[in-house]
Amino acid sequence: MIRMTLLRLAQAVPVLFAVSLIAFALLRTAPGDPAITLAGVGASQEQVDAIRHELHLDRSLPEQYVLWLQEALSGDLGDSYTTRQPVTELLADRFPATVQLALTALVLVIVIAVPLGVLAALRRGGAADHLVRILSLGGLAVPSFVLGMGFVLLFGWYVTGVWPYQGFVAYGTDPVEAFRHLLLPALALAFPQIGVVARTTRSGMLDVLSQEYITAARAFGVPERRVVAADALRNALLPVVTQLGVVTGLLLGGSVIVENVFGINGMGSLLVASFGERNYSVTVGVMLVIALVFVLVNLAVDLLYGAIDPRIRAGYRKGEA
Amino acid sequence: MIQAPTKTTDLLAVTGLGVAYGDPAAPVRAVVDVDLTVGRGESVGIVGESGSGKSTLLRALLGLHGSGAAVSGGIAVDGVQLAHDPAAMRRVRGGTVSMVFQDPVNAFNPAYTLGSQLGRLVALHRPELGREQRRAHVAAMLDRVGIPAHRTRSHPFEFSQGQLQRCMIAAAFLAGRPALVLADEPTTSLDVTVEAQIVELIRDLRAELGMSMVLVTHNLGLVADLCDRVHVMYAGRFVEHTTIRGLFDSPAHPYTRALLKSAPDLDRVRESRGSRLPTMRGGVPDLAAPPPGCPFAPRCDEHLGEVCDRDLPELLPVPLMPAARTAHGTAPAGQASDTLPRPGDVRARCHRHAASALSGGTAVEGVKA
Numbered sequence: 001m002i003r004m005t006l007l008r009l010a011q012a013v014p015v016l017f018a019v020s021l022i023a024f025a026l027l028r029t030a031p032g033d034p035a036i037t038l039a040g041v042g043a044s045q046e047q048v049d050a051i052r053h054e055l056h057l058d059r060s061l062p063e064q065y066v067l068w069l070q071e072a073l074s075g076d077l078g079d080s081y082t083t084r085q086p087v088t089e090l091l092a093d094r095f096p097a098t099v100q101l102a103l104t105a106l107v108l109v110i111v112i113a114v115p116l117g118v119l120a121a122l123r124r125g126g127a128a129d130h131l132v133r134i135l136s137l138g139g140l141a142v143p144s145f146v147l148g149m150g151f152v153l154l155f156g157w158y159v160t161g162v163w164p165y166q167g168f169v170a171y172g173t174d175p176v177e178a179f180r181h182l183l184l185p186a187l188a189l190a191f192p193q194i195g196v197v198a199r200t201t202r203s204g205m206l207d208v209l210s211q212e213y214i215t216a217a218r219a220f221g222v223p224e225r226r227v228v229a230a231d232a233l234r235n236a237l238l239p240v241v242t243q244l245g246v247v248t249g250l251l252l253g254g255s256v257i258v259e260n261v262f263g264i265n266g267m268g269s270l271l272v273a274s275f276g277e278r279n280y281s282v283t284v285g286v287m288l289v290i291a292l293v294f295v296l297v298n299l300a301v302d303l304l305y306g307a308i309d310p311r312i313r314a315g316y317r318k319g320e321a
Numbered sequence: 322m323i324q325a326p327t328k329t330t331d332l333l334a335v336t337g338l339g340v341a342y343g344d345p346a347a348p349v350r351a352v353v354d355v356d357l358t359v360g361r362g363e364s365v366g367i368v369g370e371s372g373s374g375k376s377t378l379l380r381a382l383l384g385l386h387g388s389g390a391a392v393s394g395g396i397a398v399d400g401v402q403l404a405h406d407p408a409a410m411r412r413v414r415g416g417t418v419s420m421v422f423q424d425p426v427n428a429f430n431p432a433y434t435l436g437s438q439l440g441r442l443v444a445l446h447r448p449e450l451g452r453e454q455r456r457a458h459v460a461a462m463l464d465r466v467g468i469p470a471h472r473t474r475s476h477p478f479e480f481s482q483g484q485l486q487r488c489m490i491a492a493a494f495l496a497g498r499p500a501l502v503l504a505d506e507p508t509t510s511l512d513v514t515v516e517a518q519i520v521e522l523i524r525d526l527r528a529e530l531g532m533s534m535v536l537v538t539h540n541l542g543l544v545a546d547l548c549d550r551v552h553v554m555y556a557g558r559f560v561e562h563t564t565i566r567g568l569f570d571s572p573a574h575p576y577t578r579a580l581l582k583s584a585p586d587l588d589r590v591r592e593s594r595g596s597r598l599p600t601m602r603g604g605v606p607d608l609a610a611p612p613p614g615c616p617f618a619p620r621c622d623e624h625l626g627e628v629c630d631r632d633l634p635e636l637l638p639v640p641l642m643p644a645a646r647t648a649h650g651t652a653p654a655g656q657a658s659d660t661l662p663r664p665g666d667v668r669a670r671c672h673r674h675a676a677s678a679l680s681g682g683t684a685v686e687g688v689k690a
Contacts, residue, residue, distance in 0.1 A: 211427065212427040213428055213431070215380070215422075216428040216429070220415040220445075220493075221414040221442070221445050221446065221497065222415075222445065223411075224411075231430050231432075235430070235432055308432065311476070311478050314478070
């Protein structure tokens with residue numbers, strides 16, 4: 001298991017390298033010049049060139065990348081062009097809000113979608129089954145930012161003073177207020193994923209419930225509740241865990257817009273702002289962090305597979321990871 | 322609510338049992354009008370080819386037929402009616418009636434160790450045992466079926482198929498000490514040498530614990546080894562009920578005779594080297610649209626004509642027949658199967674017997690060597 005974990009972490013290195021290279025190249029080839037933005041309206045060509053020289057933008061792309069990579073390998077992702085703040089500091093400031101938003105959304109997806117999917121499988125054609133179908137279609141039809149704007153309109157205009165719809169409070173500061181502030185953005189973020197995860201749970205459960213070991217457990221007198229919770233759900237969780245890994249990535253990606261809608265100073269809003277300013281160092285830094293989180297989530301999914309299914313765990317032990 | 326006993330002598334009493342799937346307007350009738358009794362300590366076999374409804378019948382006895390099936394008729398265990406009382410059905414599972422599954426690899430949950438799966442069953446059926454006693458009981462169970470106790474920490478995928486079938490037998494026979502075990506083709510998935518060990522294990526455990534058993538199989542040798550009497554099933558119905566000796570020496574139904582002829586036999590293979598083994602022509606009828614008369618009529622070598630195509634024969638007592646050694650040979654001597662049929666023991670669902678009974682005949686035509 002340790003070997004598999006180390007192997008997966010080692011695999012993260014080329015992934016991060018590729019992400020940094022692609023992000024760097026795409027940003028540099030996108031239209032716009034940060035030197036002109038920083039110099040401001042009416043700045044002379046000399047001033048713009050001076051800024052460009054200072055930011056190494058006057059060098060070739062490969063040179064710029066090598067310079068950036070050398071600093072990045074020593075833990076320095078550069079400074080923000082606009083605030084002169086170190087990028088690592090900015091990321092450390094903004095990361096907790098995004099993580100708390102994404103985790104709240106993930107918890108909402110799990111606590112709503114998994115039981116709903118189980119119920120839908122147990123009572124095919126029943127209310128839960130119909131609800132799963134509606135949520136799947138609704139999730140596809142209503143993107144997070146539309147739902148988010150709907151929430152802001154509802155609680156900021158029609159039903160004021162009932163529920164906070166702007167700003168962020170950390171769980172470490174006040175857990176209740178943090179949940180109140182994060183509920184609407186997390187719900188907006190989670191909504192499109194609830195139907196998807198519920199459907200995966202439903203189909204996983206239907207598949208497992210038709211297995212012989214479920215019939216055998218019933219034949220041996222195991223109570224139905226335990227058959228569902230201990231025998232069926234555990235085996236049905238493998239595809240759900242895979243789906244949740246993908247969903248976590250989508251939640252992080254979705255936070256880019258949702259944070260802006262709900263006025264949360266997280267990495268999403270930082271990414272949008274930095275991209276608008278052609279603040280290359282910050283944008284690449286945010287993308288690297290998001291890529292790293294993806295890698296870690298996938299590692300967590302692999303470890304969870306092993307925890308759920310002993311056959312996979314045995315494969316890890318044999319070095320088949 | 323516990324209902325009044327139906328009949329005190331039989332451990333299992335099944336009356337007019339039917340299992341149908343699909344559209345109620347055009348159902349697939351997998352089991353039709355089955356009557357079956359099993360006495361205490363008795364072992365009853367159900368034989369027939371694949372698709373005849375044997376396994377469906379066995380699963381219906383424990384209410385494991387699936388939510389899409391419509392079940393009619395009565396199932397009484399120890400005098401308590403279960404067929405339409407899901408709570409009562411759940412109460413007997415594992416404790417009074419248990420089951421051995423055909424494919425042990427898929428019948429154990431892959432996510433849990435064998436020890437935890439067997440321990441859970443012991444906890445359910447022996448709640449008076451503490452954790453340590455339970456652990457010791459599981460180890461003893463495994464030891465009894467020839468699996469080392471330390472294997473309790475192994476997962477199903479770490480066992481061979483034969484070892485898993487031993488564990489399955491431990492779960493079915495020893496966890497709840499049931500009065501009746503339903504065995505669904507317990508040796509089909511095993512190779513010949515392991516099969517012999519499993520048969521011996523089942524025979525020993527039954528002798529030791531005095532359990533009743535219903536054995537579903539298409540292996541006639543297994544029936545001879547383990548059963549006291551046998552039902553032959555075709556297209557969802559019992560077509561013959563007989564003793565083991567009756568089955569091998571004087572099969573009454575043309576289907577039974579065809580089944581015996583189709584069974585591989587080493588002596589016959591040796592004698593007829595180069596020629597093909599006899600097979601039964603055709604296949605089991607479509608259960609959604611069975612033929613109007615005898616369901617075996619399209620395949621029957623002893624077809625009587627219009628009456629077989631038109632009317633469904635009743636399961637009637639067959640007049641006693643002289644023992645006629647069949648192509649398959651006499652059942653092994655010295656076993657429970659040695660019992661000669663007595664008047665009324667043999668019943669068959671065939672127009673040939675109905676005609677014979679009406680004419681006062683004593684023997685069945687068409688019993689061919």
